[in-house]
Amino acid sequence: KTQFKLVPGPLKMADGQDNLTVKFEGESGGVKVVKSFTFERGHYGIKVSHEVVNNTASEIKPSVYYQLTRDGEKPEGESTMVNAYTGAAVYTDKDKFQKVSFSDIADGDKDFQAKADNGWIAMIQHYFVSAWVPTQGVERENYTNTVGEKLYAVGSIQQMDTIAPNSSKTIEATLYSGPQDQTRLDAIAPGLSLVVDYGWLTFLAKPIYWLLSFLYGIVGNWGWAIVLLTCIVKAILYPLSLAGYRSMAKMKDLGPRMKALKEKYGDDKQRLNMAMMEMYKTEKINPVGGCLPIALQLPVFLALYWVLLASVELRDAPWIFWVTDLAAPDPWFILPILMIITMVIQFKLNPTPPDPVQAKMMAIMPFVFGIMFIFFASGLVLYWLINNILSIIQQYVVNKQIEADRIKRQSN
Missing domain, CATH: 2.70.98.90 (Beta-galactosidase; Chain A, domain 5)
Structure with a gap:
């Protein structure tokens, strides 16, 4: 002393x-x-x-x-x-x-x-x-x-x-x-x-951070670097995602037949499930085919989430117009609102769950997530928004391909 x-x-x-x-x-x-x-x-x-x-x-x-x-x-x-x-x-x-x-x-x-x-x-x-x-x-x-x-x-x-x-x-x-x-x-x-x-995802987060910094060196804006990074990650993972998109598209294509089976068997859930499994087998559809690609992608998305959360470079970093700090929540709630819109579109593109309760839960999820994203950093919401937009485009293209294949089969 x-x-x-x-x-x-x-x-x-x-x-x-x-x-x-x-x-x-x-x-x-x-x-x-x-x-x-x-x-x-x-x-x-x-x-x-x-x-x-x-x-x-x-x-x-x-x-x-x-x-x-x-x-x-x-x-x-x-x-x-x-x-x-x-x-x-x-x-x-x-x-x-x-x-x-x-x-x-x-x-x-x-x-x-x-x-x-x-x-x-x-x-x-x-x-x-x-x-x-x-x-x-x-x-x-x-x-x-x-x-x-x-x-x-x-x-x-x-x-x-x-x-x-x-x-x-x-x-x-x-x-x-x-x-x-x-x-x-x-x-x-x-x-x-x-x-x-970055926790246990450091081995993935380190190269993602390096890529984000490299992209910033090219465009000179952390917001646009996030956009480019999301596009690159989405493109790399697309072959992995494709199986999931196809499974979702085929499930949606079977919507009318699924509805007919529910009307036919009513409350007999056992016979309904057997009929549905037979239909999946005939159409060569794995009802959980979209789960494995999502599970394999999850560590990459979590690593990217932690990179955006932990990067001090985003603090006070502007993107465009109203977004003046990518580390702070969107002051005008525009990004969260756009998030809700994209999640609703995704819900419409995917097959409706056969369980009415599950269907209602899926319908309100965009609004629950939208409220949560009000409190998230703008950089994180921007990443999820761009990811959603790219997913919508990819799912829409696959849906059209599956629909075209169905029409072609019916015409033959």
């Missing part, structure tokens, strides 16, 4: 100057510590050095504490529909990236590597991170604890070499405090870009 005083010197980076060092000094019991913070222009990484001067008659072996403290609340203004991680993290070469939630800290759970000579510690919230990266190759002890009511700390204690009387030694670290920009984070420390949380 020694008081540190500012060492006189410039506090503003002059024009043409690329770095600035600000120093503080404190002294207690004959030991002086000089903390130096070196800022670089256009860089969120701060070089922090501790020079320890031993003015006593005995040798000393001091330790440096690198600590980050945060309250347990979600970031101000965070949408209730966003489930981004807020909490501490520890990274080591052995155990890699490990989250340490505030509840774990409060309970005293320490499921991370405490002793290491590498890695970093961090406090994470949506879009931003603060991290200490101590000198690598020097033994340190990682720790977490509560430091007050709803105040949580993650830290690393690094021991310095023995300092003889009337001599000094310096130890350095990097303090990053800024956006979760993966390029910047990778330049600071190995594994630091993992704070951009």
Whole structure:
């Protein structure tokens, strides 16, 4: 709790100057510590050095504490529909990236590597991170604890070499405090870009993020990059989706015959099901044929969802006209309304479920999702909207092909 005083010197980076060092000094019991913070222009990484001067008659072996403290609340203004991680993290070469939630800290759970000579510690919230990266190759002890009511700390204690009387030694670290920009984070420390949380879908999300960034480099607009990315993903997955579209189209084509069977067998569900299965067998239709392609595509769509949710580049990024922030909900609700319209069209293109209750549920789903999407980031709604439009086009084309095949068979 020694008081540190500012060492006189410039506090503003002059024009043409690329770095600035600000120093503080404190002294207690004959030991002086000089903390130096070196800022670089256009860089969120701060070089922090501790020079320890031993003015006593005995040798000393001091330790440096690198600590980050945060309250347990979600970031101000965070949408209730966003489930981004807020909490501490520890990274080591052995155990890699490990989250340490505030509840774990409060309970005293320490499921991370405490002793290491590498890695970093961090406090994470949506879009931003603060991290200490101590000198690598020097033994340190990682720790977490509560430091007050709803105040949580993650830290690393690094021991310095023995300092003889009337001599000094310096130890350095990097303090990053800024956006979760993966390029910047990778330049600071190995594994630091993992704070951009894609969960178990990281292996898919990483290449999707790379493609999104590449498209932005071409069009210079994150909104249009999302549109192009959705088109590319949809085109790649089209062969997989085609089986599902065909199954849906054939099921819709059998609508009149399905209705006739229901009228014929009435409430006899057993005979109705047998007749329907016989009809599917005759027409070579798998009633669940559209489920497998959707299941196989789901990880890709979820990975894309998390990329759009976690990318700080979308924050304050405009698209067109009324959409001035792709990370914020649509202020005019235009995208959610268009979403509802496209989902209603999709419902009309697909076969009506034979169960009346299920049919009613499917009919109201577009409006339920539309209300939910009011609270989602515009970039996410834009992705789903473009995906829906492309699905409508693909399903419409397949429906026309199936209808043409049916007419051709009947004419023969």
